[in-house]
Amino acid sequence: MIRERHLFGPGPSNPYPEATRALAEPLLGHLDPEFLRIMDETCDMLRTVWGTDNARTLPLSATGSAGMEAAFVNTVHPGDVVVVAVNGLFGQRMTDVAARCGAEVVAVEHDWGHPVDVDRVLSAHPSPAIIAAVHAETSTGVRSDIAALGAGKGDALLLTDAVTSIGGIELRADAWGVDIGYAGTQKCLGVAPGLAPFTINDRAFERRVEKPRSWYLDLGMLGGYVGEAGVKGGQRTYHHTAPTAMVASLHGGLTRILDEGLEAVWARHQEAGDTLQAGLQEMGLELFAAEGSRLPELTTVKVPEGVDSAAVRTQLLDRHGIEIGAGAGAYAASVWRIGLMGRNARPDAVLLVLAALQDVLDRA
Amino acid sequence: MIRERHLFGPGPSNPYPEATRALAEPLLGHLDPEFLRIMDETCDMLRTVWGTDNARTLPLSATGSAGMEAAFVNTVHPGDVVVVAVNGLFGQRMTDVAARCGAEVVAVEHDWGHPVDVDRVLSAHPSPAIIAAVHAETSTGVRSDIAALGAGKGDALLLTDAVTSIGGIELRADAWGVDIGYAGTQKCLGVAPGLAPFTINDRAFERRVEKPRSWYLDLGMLGGYVGEAGVKGGQRTYHHTAPTAMVASLHGGLTRILDEGLEAVWARHQEAGDTLQAGLQEMGLELFAAEGSRLPELTTVKVPEGVDSAAVRTQLLDRHGIEIGAGAGAYAASVWRIGLMGRNARPDAVLLVLAALQDVLDRA
Structure with a gap:
């Protein structure tokens, strides 16, 4: 006990009761029509909490840290300049993950406990491929201004960590110019850890790495997995076995949040x-x-x-x-x-x- | 409903009742002493079902397919020859995953529905770095003789997919010479999908890639995560937030299996x-x-x-x-x-x- x-x-955090109850429901197979409905609705509700219309919005089958990896491994081409705003542990981690993907990392260091200095980040390099920043730094409790980064990003892609912001504070991925975002389930979404809500827009998807080094996190293949509109004609293709209990639980948590508003x-x-x-x-x-x-x-x-x-x-x-x-x-x-x-x-x-x-x- | x-x-498969009940228990934090006990016991029980004494035996925080990726991404150095026995979908997938890790893949094709031809696989290359095979092919329902591959592997590492065999049929990783193995929770272990039971012995760990392309699946860092004996003096270090509900559920399923024998x-x-x-x-x-x-x-x-x-x-x-x-x-x-x-x-x-x-x- x-x-x-x-x-x-x-x-x-303690999960919403709706999220816990869903874990105790009978388990469904990952190809069951009932599960596909749950997955579709989950992706729809994730669009709402992300503030996005992106077709490619889905719960990745691993924790938030894998969301970070998916964000970089699918978008960093070898030698790409990636400007990373580092104002805490998770910005630091981004530099490690991006470097492993072959990026030329430009780290813009800040004192911990302070928000990202937008001007310094935007002027750190004349033509970065990607600008990356954490919206809500879990290591320091600090919020940064993602909208300002989006307004000034120019041709770069804006990559944002929303692990600790999603479902808790204002987050408007499309309005703010976020091209790639990842999050976690175990903070303000009120669901156990285990999934990484992810979103990527067409602009970023078109620039993606055709065959990324990761098979598991390859967004080109994951399109078929969730059968998004416009991806392979919405056809489902088997990629990996969805973690059905955790997806059902996320569905429960999101339903609760959107019921409340x-x-x-x-x-x-x-x-x-x-x-x-x-x-x-x-x-x-x-x-x-x-x-x-x-x-x-x-x-x-x-x-x-x-x-x-x-x-x-x-x-x-x-x-x-x-x-x-x-x-x-x-x-x-x-x-x-x-x-x-x-x-x-x-x-x-x-x-x-x-x-x-x-x-x-x-x-x- | x-x-x-x-x-x-x-x-x-339908989870064991013990696995489902664990999902409905109060959620624990990933650093809670009670959770660390559950994680330790889970790793111990995994050693039993794997048939191994490997210190580095743990549930990776993603589904079985990520286990496959972890196996290759940590052990394939660029240009390594990897012989893959392909007698179904999952052998096929291994060739894709290994190639993304930079392997020179030697695929030994078989008719589907037949077991791996041990002689053909062992003679496919004079000095492979890795020989990879699926123990129980989920795509065809076929069992292959992993012990025979282990007996003939020479200096190569033997990498084995045990997704559909673990907890269902005889599996003796150490006795058979398996150096690296991955599995899933959602088949014979009777737990929902979402984790990848993984094991690697010292021989394979010593030959590993020092800084693999994947941060999330980097076994060098994951040693600290589960605090194995001999790894950083058993000290726990934060790597990522463990999927605590799923680990508790795996603990429930394994307890049931070992109680039955x-x-x-x-x-x-x-x-x-x-x-x-x-x-x-x-x-x-x-x-x-x-x-x-x-x-x-x-x-x-x-x-x-x-x-x-x-x-x-x-x-x-x-x-x-x-x-x-x-x-x-x-x-x-x-x-x-x-x-x-x-x-x-x-x-x-x-x-x-x-x-x-x-x-x-x-x-x-």
């Missing part, structure tokens, strides 16, 4: 984050992310001087069943990450995490 | 397959796979002259809630594939599928 946790870290869900995240951040500051704690760029769904807070970061997290877990995250990279011991995502973006969760943190700090 | 199916196709599970699959194959022949149907090499867990049968293959499958699904598979590749319309895997390897399932097929054929 597993003791229930409050998953208030940087992800996974996407803008209402964004507002719920904003309110929870605002209240949490005000409460933490009232407790005398200092926030890590730069003011004006703080994500509501993921709050970073500095560990007070003299407090053992790991001991506090262990106490929270053992006493109260609450998981919060350590900091990332160099900030592992000096920052906590508190996520109120998906189902957890609620007033009662805010009260609980504030009270529990106060309780544990009082005992320290 | 989803109507329950009898999943008697080539996979997925692995050899008892193999015997149950053998008995179900033998009974099914005898029954189909008594109905006057002809089996497709060569006698002596028929998989018990996946039976291929020729569609009788004049019968509409797809119509029969639709009738089985609509009237009886039974899914069976079409043939693969050139045999799509002329062969059916009937799988009795995992939970479905039972006498009552044999009776049901035989009676239902007779019923539908009688009405045709």
Whole structure:
């Protein structure tokens, strides 16, 4: 028997009940007409949460990190210049993944905790093939201005990580000029980890690598897998066995979000984050992310001087069943990450995490 | 509400109840001590079903096809000669995946429905870096002799697809000389699709590509992810967010199998397959796979002259809630594939599928 946790870290979050219930439904085969309907509806709902009309919008059959890999492996031709905005761990990771795909990487480094400096990124190279940036940096709790990058990208493709933003804050891939985007299911979409919601527009697809180094993530073949309109006449072709339980679960989570209304869900995240951040500051704690760029769904807070970061997290877990995250990279011991995502973006969760943190700090 | 199916196709099969129940348990974070215990136990149980002591035995966070990609992308150096035994769709796929990794592929073609010709494969090249073969061809229902390939491999690495054999028929990776193996969860392991059980021994790991083209499937980094003994002193390092619900489900399925006893599970699959194959022949149907090499867990049968293959499958699904598979590749319309895997390897399932097929054929 597993003791229930409050998953208030940087992800996974506690799934929406609709997502969990779908996992317990009878399993369907990946070619079952009923499953194909679920897959079609899932792709449609993903278009809504991405803010896109892209035909090629689908859940890749692996976690968000594989979404990053799919984004680069399908679009980087050997020697392509890829400008990467690095303002946290996931920007850093992009440089590694892009380099493995043969890119000439131009990394634009930022201090962690600050948003992407759009001017520096846009002027980093005169004619990059791709400009890549993270919308919501999971490592620092910072939001960057993707729309401004899209407005200034010129002929480059704009590649965006939306792992921690999708389903939690405003995201408008088409309006912002995002050409390639990937995300995860286990944050604000409120579904267990295991799939990577992905979207690519025609402009990027036409420039893709014809035969990418990855067979599993080859978007040319995956078109047939989900049978999108316009791809092989909408015919389904077998590529790999879809993870049917996880897709059904994503369907459940997305249904819940769209029933509530996407803008209402964004507002719920904003309110929870605002209240949490005000409460933490009232407790005398200092926030890590730069003011004006703080994500509501993921709050970073500095560990007070003299407090053992790991001991506090262990106490929270053992006493109260609450998981919060350590900091990332160099900030592992000096920052906590508190996520109120998906189902957890609620007033009662805010009260609980504030009270529990106060309780544990009082005992320290 | 989803109507329950009898999943008697080539996979997925109906999960073991223990695997389904685990999906409905409270979700755990990927760094939760409780989850780390589940992951450790899962890797241990995977060693048992693989028949290996390999420290590097883990569930990759994607479906079986990604297991194939991980096997090649980590071990093929540019220009390496890779001999691939092709006796079905999955051997064919290996040639594509290996070529994308830069291999010089030597494909040894066989007629579909027949096992791998060990002598031809072993003599196809004087000094291959890798010899690759499928243990149980999902496309044809044929078993090949992996032990004989292992005995004759010389200095080459032996890479084996065990997607449809693991947890269903005898598999002894170490005793047979398998250096690299991948599998899937959705066949005889009786778990939903979504993970790729993977194993690699020290001999293959030492020859691996230092920085493979895939970041997501880089085994050098994944060592830290599962914290195996001897890898970075057993320290866990964050690589990607583990698909915690699916890993818990695999833990449930493996627990069930090992509680019953692995050899008892193999015997149950053998008995179900033998009974099914005898029954189909008594109905006057002809089996497709060569006698002596028929998989018990996946039976291929020729569609009788004049019968509409797809119509029969639709009738089985609509009237009886039974899914069976079409043939693969050139045999799509002329062969059916009937799988009795995992939970479905039972006498009552044999009776049901035989009676239902007779019923539908009688009405045709």
